Amino acid sequence: MGGIVLVLWMACAEPAGGPVVVETSDVRVDSEQDSVAGVDSASGEGHERSDTAGATFGGSVEVIPPLGTLDHDGGPSCLTRQLGIWRVELETGAATELVRNDSEGGSGLTRIGHQVVSASDSGRKDVWVYDFEAGTLQSNKVANLAVVSSTDSGLLAVDRHDMLCRYGSYDALVLGSPSWCRELDSGNASRFAAHDGLLYGLWHSTDRVVVWDIESGEQRQEILLEGFDGRNYGVSVQEGQLRILTASWGEHSSGISTFEMDGAFVEHLDFPTGLSGDGLWCSD
Numbered sequence: 001m002g003g004i005v006l007v008l009w010m011a012c013a014e015p016a017g018g019p020v021v022v023e024t025s026d027v028r029v030d031s032e033q034d035s036v037a038g039v040d041s042a043s044g045e046g047h048e049r050s051d052t053a054g055a056t057f058g059g060s061v062e063v064i065p066p067l068g069t070l071d072h073d074g075g076p077s078c079l080t081r082q083l084g085i086w087r088v089e090l091e092t093g094a095a096t097e098l099v100r101n102d103s104e105g106g107s108g109l110t111r112i113g114h115q116v117v118s119a120s121d122s123g124r125k126d127v128w129v130y131d132f133e134a135g136t137l138q139s140n141k142v143a144n145l146a147v148v149s150s151t152d153s154g155l156l157a158v159d160r161h162d163m164l165c166r167y168g169s170y171d172a173l174v175l176g177s178p179s180w181c182r183e184l185d186s187g188n189a190s191r192f193a194a195h196d197g198l199l200y201g202l203w204h205s206t207d208r209v210v211v212w213d214i215e216s217g218e219q220r221q222e223i224l225l226e227g228f229d230g231r232n233y234g235v236s237v238q239e240g241q242l243r244i245l246t247a248s249w250g251e252h253s254s255g256i257s258t259f260e261m262d263g264a265f266v267e268h269l270d271f272p273t274g275l276s277g278d279g280l281w282c283s284d
Contacts, residue, residue: 059140059174068098070114070132076284078236078256080245080277081109081118085130088256088271090282095272103128103139107191107204107234107245108147109279110155117155117170118279119148129170140174149194150281154179156194156214162186164199164217182217186210193280195237202244205231208263209242226265228257234280241266245280256280 068087076090084100099116106120119127125141127148144159155167157178162185165178172178189201189210198220199212209223223242230249235242242259246252246268254276258266271277 059138062101062137062139063135064099064101064130064137065135066099066132068096070098070111070116076238076282078243078245078280078282079109079111079116080234080275080281081279082275082277085116086275086277088269088275088277090256090269093255093269093272095275098132099130099137101130101137103137106147107279108149109234109281110148110150111281112150112155112170115170116281117148117150117173119145119157127173138170142174142176145173147190147192148173149192149199151194151214156192156199158184158186158189158192158201164212164214184212184217185219191232191235193235193237198237200235200237200242202232202235204233209235223259223261223263225257225259225263228259228265233276233278236280236282238282238284243280243282245277247276256282 074089078088078090080086080088083102085098087096087098103126106118106126108119110117114132115129117127117129125143125145126139127142127145128137128139130137144161145157147158149156154169155173157165157167157173159165162183163181164184165181167173167178186201187210188203190204192199192201194214197214199214200209201212202209207225207228209225211220211223212218213220225244228244228249231247232244233247234245240261242261244257244259246257247254252268253270255268255270257268260266
């Protein structure tokens with residue numbers, strides 16, 4: 001990799017005519033400017049935000065053919081990361097390796113369409129997207145980014161300055177060009193998931209999940225996880241249930257623990273021997 005290009009965080013006017021192009025040391029990223037109505041976290045007043053915010057430290061693109069397909073007809077499943085991307089069937093526990101790579105990642109893992117995005121929560125600044133249609137892995141380093149989750153309309157990122165930002169695409173995330181940002185008192189939370197207008201987060205070693213309103217950034221509630229006393233590496237939320245990627249706890253091995261939305265324990269799915277995982281995204 002060549003020299004590092006650092007673009008400092010700043011607000012600037014929207015450039016005239018088309019996409020933004022940022023040159024990094026190894027890859028050129030094109031992204032349409034992402035501007036939608038937002039709410040200023042300080043004043044509460046509506047405004048239009050169109051920022052090209054610095055955060056990029058260079059990147060690369062690799063061609064890595066997938067080993068399996070992202071979509072399947074085998075019932076509900078979850079994605080996790082371990083030297084690549086794995087799919088785990090919730091009904092049978094069967095694990096399938098979909099992509100093999102050695103890129104760094106973390107407990108931020110999410111899917112948008114035919115892409116899977118991973119982000120570190122440990123300060124390494126690594127973030128990457130794998131495109132199952134193109135068979136490509138794009139890796140970047142993004143300053144201050146903690147974790148990424150997804151909504152139906154894009155990516156949510158929680159940074160290390162307690163800001164919750166929405167991005168329309170991975171390219172917008174790498175460019176540091178959010179649609180909106182607002183303050184979030186995230187405490188020690190380092191694993192996040194978004195569902196139905198709410199953000200769910202928890203620390204890596206805790207027995208409770210904190211819930212915030214995405215629109216306002218205000219905390220709604222805390223959910224105490226019945227009997228849970230282990231480490232966790234990811235969270236996913238579906239209709240009526242929380243799924244936590246865990247290390248071994250109690251009588252359970254590494255795998256996925258499922259809880260009701262009031263924290264009541266439902267079941268635990270042990271992973272096959274050798275699979276532990278990092279980051280979690282589950283289908284309905």
